Amino acid sequence: MLHQLARIASPTSEDAAFAHQKLAELLAEEEPWRAALYARRVLQHFPTSHRAWAVLALSQSTLGHFRFARTAYQRALELAPKNGSYAHNLGHLLDVALGDPHAAVPWLRRAHDGARSDPSVAASYAHALGRSGRWADAKKVLGRALAHGPTRELSALARWVERRSDDVAVRPPAARHAPCGSARIVSQPGAHEALSRTLRLGLERLPFSDEQRSRARELARDATEQARLSVTRTRSSESLAAAIAYAIVFVDEVPLTHAEVAAPFRVPVAQLRGCFAELRAELRITRGDDRYAT
CATH class of the missing domain: 1.25.40.10 (Tetratricopeptide repeat domain)
Incomplete structure (x- = not known):
């Protein structure tokens, strides 16, 4: 109508x-x-x-x-x-x-x-x-x-x-992290290093627990080693990292939307959804998945 x-x-x-x-x-x-x-x-x-x-x-x-x-x-x-x-x-x-x-x-x-x-x-x-x-x-x-x-x-x-x-309270000033918003991948390290860095920076800006961050790193390892998903010309480190973060949201049923997870990684929601669909299929991720649930 x-x-x-x-x-x-x-x-x-x-x-x-x-x-x-x-x-x-x-x-x-x-x-x-x-x-x-x-x-x-x-x-x-x-x-x-x-x-x-x-x-x-x-x-x-x-x-x-x-x-x-x-x-x-x-x-x-x-x-x-x-x-x-x-x-x-x-x-x-x-x-x-x-x-x-x-x-x-x-x-x-x-x-x-x-x-x-x-x-x-x-x-x-x-x-x-x-x-x-x-x-x-x-x-x-x-x-x-x-x-x-x-x-x-x-x-x-x-x-x-x-x-x-x-x-x-306990960290010396010189050791504090730089603001997340200023962090960008400037050099061209290996794909694994780029993914790890991007994932870490993005997770810092999401309300995840330490255990959820740890599970996200485990999932990233499984994605690259078992599912053979890697950073390519058509799959950026940002989109793969965002998909990994959203997988934790999916498994633990965290009340965050696709857009809220995509934003810290600066990727369009469509890219996140596509990459997550591929990741979910390759690793057969389910809600409450014992491998990644907290």
Whole structure:
């Protein structure tokens, strides 16, 4: 019905804008390229539609065009500055995908102030606070959120914050890791080294436990040694590492989406899904798999 309305309505009409907006929202995660086209059609005639800017941002984020997504979210927030959902999405994008937790904190604070009972907002805010070095503040945010009702995501994040804050307390400054967002593979090491490095950096930006990270490394070894999956011209170290991380999410049923796992590795969701499907088939990975479950 939406497609029919989009065809018969005048391109400049509100009916056409309604149909294109709804189609964009429905397709943003599954078919982001098409969703972006529909959003652009809305903006062509209604450039001040904050909903169209927001769904364009979501589709571009899913495609891996993170800087474009940032600009679109900023435009949506200029038009609807009190929208906490947009602030949350922009903050999460800045922290996880663009590796800039300091820039993310103000947006996530704004979102959290308007939705203190939302565990996903609290988790995003605490994650950015932690990555900004504000571990005590991250603990406070998580403490309040857990008091409302614990979730697997909040509990896993609380363990991550506790562990990292302890590490910072005892680690000499010279030994601290550089910010994850600045880490890039500059040289051309062997494929195994590239995969190991990419996986380590990506896992640091996901709320995994130490045991889950260990299982991810075991899975990476099995992927390269048993399944003979390796980094090639058509399979980057980033896409394979993202698939390995998502395999842990799949096995342990961690409440993270494809997009949330793809973002730290800076790969499009479609690449993650394709590589994970191959990895899952080769290693016959199942939910609760004894080899990799924690």
